[in-house]
Amino acid sequence: MRSGLLVKLALLLAVFGILSSGLTGYYAFSAHRTMLVSAAQGDLLTAARGVNRRLLQAEEEAADDAMLLARLVQVAQVINGHGDRPARQARDELAQAFAGMLALHPEYLQVRLIGAADNGLELVRVDSAGGLTLRVDGQDLQEKGHFPYVFETLALPAGQIYQSAIGVNHERGAHDAEGRPGLMVATPLPRSDGQPGGLLVINLDLERLVGQLRADLPKGYQLYIANRWGDFLVHPDPAQTFGFEQGRRILMQDSFAATQPLFERKLNNLALSGLEQPQQAAGRVMAFVRQPVGQGNHDDFVVTGLVQPLDAVLESAVPLGQRIIHMVLAFSIIAILLAVVFARAMLRPINTLAQAASSFSETQLQQVLPVERNDEIGVLARNFERMQRQINSHMASLYDNQRELSYLAHHDSLTGLANRSLFFQRLEQLLQLSQRNGAPFAVLFVDLDHFKEVNDLHGHAIGDQVLQIVARRLLHTVRGSDMVARMGGDEYLILLQGNFSDDALGELIDKLRLSISEAMTVAGQRLEVGASIGYSLYPRDGSTAEQLVNEADHAMYHVKSGRRGGKVNSLPCG
Amino acid sequence: MAFNKNSLLTGIIGCLLCCQLAVAKDVLRVLAWPGYADPDVVHAFEQRFQVSVEVTFVDSDEALWAKMHAVAGPRFDVLAANTAEMQRYFAAGLLKPLDPALLPNTRRQLPRFRNLAAIPGLQQQGRLYAVPFTYSTMGIIYDRRQFAVPPDSMNVLWDPRYRHKVLDFNSGQHNFSFTALASGIAQPFALSAAQRDRLVQRLIALRRNVLTFYSLPEEGTELFIRHKIALMFGNYGTQQLNSLRQAGADVGYAIPREGVLAWLDCWAMTAASSKPRLAQQWINYMLEPAVSGLLPARQGLANTLSASDELKPGAKVLWLQPVENAALREALWQKIYSGDRPGSF
Secondary structure, eight states, X not given: OHHHHHHHHHXXXXXXXXXXXXXXXXXXXXXXXXXXXXXXXXXHHHXXXXXXXXXXXXXXXXXXXXXXXXXXXXXXXXXXXXXHHHHHHHHHHHHHHHHHHHHHOTTEEEEEEEESSTTTBEEEEEEEETTEEEEEOGGGOOBOTTSHHHHHHHTSOTTOOEEOOOEEOOOTTOGGGTTOEEEEEEEEEEOTTSSEEEEEEEEEXXXXXXXXXXXXXXXXXXXXXXXXXXXXXXXXXXXGSSGGGGTOOOBHHHHSGGGHHHHTTSOSEEEEETTXXXXXXXXXXXXXXXXXXXXXXXXXXXXXXXXXXXXXXXXXXXXXXXXXXXXXXXXXHHHHHHHHHHHXXXXXXXXXHHHHHHHHHHHOOOOOOOTTOOSHHHHHXXXXXXXXXXXXXXXXHHHHHHXXXXXXXXXXXXXXXXXXXXXHHHHHHHHHHHHHHOOOEEEEEEEEESHHHHHHHHOHHHHHHHHHHHHHHHHHHSOTTSEEEXXXXXXXXXXXXXXXXXXXHHHHHHHHHHHHXXXXXXXXXXXXXXXXXXXXXXXXSOSSHHHHHHHHHXXXXXXXXXXXXXXXXXXXXX | OHHHHHHHHHXXXXXXXXXXXXXXXXXXXXXXXXXXXXXXXXXXXXXXXXXXXXXXXXXXXXXXXXXXXXXXXXOOSEEEEEHHHHHHHHHTTOEEOOOGGGOGGGGGSOHHHHOGGGSTTSEETTEEOEEEEEEEEOOEEEETTTOSSOOOSGGGGGOGGGTTOEEEEOOHHHHHHHHHHHTTOSOTTSOOXXXXXXXXXXXXXXXXXXXXXXXXXHHHHHHHHHTTOSEEEOTTHHHHHHHHHHTTOOEEEEOOTTOEEXXXXXXXXXXXXXXXXHXXXXXXXXXXXXXXXXXXXXXXXXXXXXXXXXXXXXXXXXXXXXXXXXXXXXXXXXXXXHTOOGGGO
C-alpha cells in the first residue's frame, strides 16, 4: 500500500519532469525551425531581389552601351544617308564598333542598326556566331519593321530606352540568338530632321544572364522567372519554359498557386514555406518578387521566384534537435531520480504517522509524531495526537466504569462488604488451593439477634445503620487477610484462613459477639443487638462451599435455638 | 460493446462490398480537351449509366498523339480531336467505326454537320468514324469604328489603307491557307510548288502591311487595343472576339466571301476500346443540348446543335485538313516572319 503510493507519486513526478523537459525541448526545437525557415525566407527574398537587380543591371548596361553606340557619328551618317560612299564607309566602321562591343560582352548576341525606312531593313548587323562575331550584310539583311522592338522603339522619343519582353528568338538566321530566349534593348535614332530614322538594338542572351545569376546563387536554390502572364521563362527544367511556343501554357500560378496575387498585381512579393503553409509549399521554402521591366513600357513585369527544399533549410536544425534529445533524455533521468528522492521524502512523515497509527491500535502507546511541522502533515500529526489522547482518556474512564460495575457486582451496597457471590468465589478459590496444599480454614455464619425488632421499632434507616456498624465491627475484629461478607438480611459470613482449634475459634467468636453486642448510638438512640455465630471447618465439616456454609449455618442455628432455650453454646455439637 | 464490434464488422464488410462493386463498375476512359468534359457533365453520365469515367485532358495535338501512343497507361475508349488530326488517327489505324443507330442525337445537329461527305475526316470508306462536337472559325475581327461596312474579303488584310493597322497570327500553315483563299486558290490545303512560291510573295506583302504577328490570344487583344488596330486575322475565333469585347473593344466578326478556315473537333472511338456501346453512349451524350449547350456558355465555343451569330448558314467554311507539306510551309513562313526579302527565296 505504502510502496504503491511511493511508486505512483514517483511516477507522477517523473512524468511531470519528463513532460516538462520534453515540451521545453520540443518548443525550443520548433522555435528554432521556425526561425530558420523565416531566415531562409528572408534570404530567398533578398536573393530574388538580387536576381532582379542583376537582371536590371545587365539591362541597364546594355542600354548604356546602346546609347553609347547611338552617339557615334557614323550612326548619324548612316541614318541621314549623306551620299552612298560615306554611308558605306560609316557602315563598315559601325560594324567594327559593333563587333568590338559583341566581343566585349559575351551576353550580347546581336548588335544592329535598323532603319525606319524600307520596312525596317537592317542597315548594320553584327551577330555572335559560335561565340565569334559575324557581320551580316547585303542580301542577308532582313526587314524587321513588324517586330515590336522595332515599331515600339521608333515610337519613342530620342534618348529613351525600349526593352522587350523576354521571349524565344524566332528570327531565322540570327545565328547564336536563333531559338534562344532573350530580350532586346533598343534606343531610337532620330534623323537630323527629327523624323524617326532607325534604332540601335542589342540582343541580350537570357541563358547567359541566368547562368551567371544561377552561379552566384547558393547551392540548392532553384530559380524561376515568369512573364506577366505567368508563363515560365526560366525554370530548373528547361522543358517547362516558353510553353506557349508549343501552344501549351505552363504557368507559374499553376505550379505555385500562391503566386496568383502577384499576377493580379495585388502583391509585390511573397514568401512562404512548407512549415507554415504545407498546402501551398509542401516541403519547400519559396520567395517570389514581382519586378517591373522596361522604361515607360506598359505595365510589364516579371516574377522571379527562388525555391529551396525545406529539408535543406532545416538540415542545420538536426544537430540541435539531437542535442535537445540528449538534453531531454538527461533531464528525464534526473527527473526520475529526483522524483524518487522527493517521493520518499514526502512519504516519510506519512509513513511515520501510519506506523504510529498501527502501533497505537495494537498497544495504545503514543509514539513521537512530527507535530512540529508547519504543513498539512504537521496538522495531521497534531490531530492524530489529540485523537490518541482522547482515545486514551475514554479508555481510562471506561476501565473505571468497568471496575465500579465489577465492585458493585461483588459487594454489598449497604455495608461495602463482599456479597454472597464474591464470598463464594473466594471460598471456591480457597477450596481449590486447600485441596492442593491441605491448608485448613474456617467459615463463620453470623446472624444478628433481635434485629427484626430494631427494624420494627426504629425503622429501616436505623436498621441499615445498625447493619453498617456491625459490618465495621466485624471487619475490625478479624484479621486483614480474613474475609467478611454479607449474606443478605442480618446474616454475615466470615472466612478465616489458618488452622484453628475449637478453643481458639471459641475465643474469636466470643470476641466477635462481644464486639457486636457492644451498645451503639444510632441517631441519638442507644441500641444493642446480639449475634448468634456458628462455624464450620475445612476439611472437617465439608469439602464443598455449600457444605461448609450449610454446616456453619446449622451451627449458628443451634446456637440461636440454644440461646432462646436458655442454653448458651456457640459450638456445634460434633 | 459487443454491438459496437458487430456494427464495425458490418461496416467493414459493407465497405469492402462497395469497393468490390466500384471495382466491378465499367470504366470509360476519355481523352479530351479542357472544357469538353467538366466534372458535373461527367458525374451526370456516371449516374445515368452507372459507370465510372476517367477523363484525361490534353492541351495540344502533340500531347494527344503522345497519349494515344503511350505504351504504358490505360487504353482510352474515346477521344476528341479536330478533323485534320482524325485523318491522321484513322491512317494510323487507331479508330473504330461508329454505329449511327447508337448516336440518335446526331439528328439534332445543324444540317452543316450532318452533311458528312462535305466534311473531310468524318467518314472513311463510307463508314462513320468521327462526330462533330465543337468548332471555331478563323474569321476577320475588325474595329467597327474604322469600318462603316464590315470587310467581306480576306484581301482587306493587304489593303494599304490599313498599313500597320493589321494583326496576323504567327503560323505558317494557316497563313498560307488563308492567303491561298484570298488569292482564289480552290485547294488551300494542297498547294502546288508554283502556288506556294506565289503565296510567299503575297505573304511578304502581308508582312509589310501588318503591324506585327501575335501568338497568344491575350497578346492579340492587348496589341489590338493599344495600337488601335483596324482588323486582325482571328485565329482564336469567337473566343478572341469575346475577350476583345470584355477588354472594351468595339469589334465585329466577318466571314470573308472567299470562305473561312475553321477547326472542327469531333468525338471518335478508339480501336482499342473494349466498351464500344458505352463509348458511343458517351459520344451521343455529348450531343445532348444540356451538354453541348455548355460550350458557348462556359467556353465561348460554338456547338453543332444551334446556329451561331458569327456563322451564317450559307457561309463557306473550309474545315482544316492536313496540308500538303506542313514542314515546308513552316520553314518558308519562318523566313518570311524573320524578315527575309523577296529575293532570298
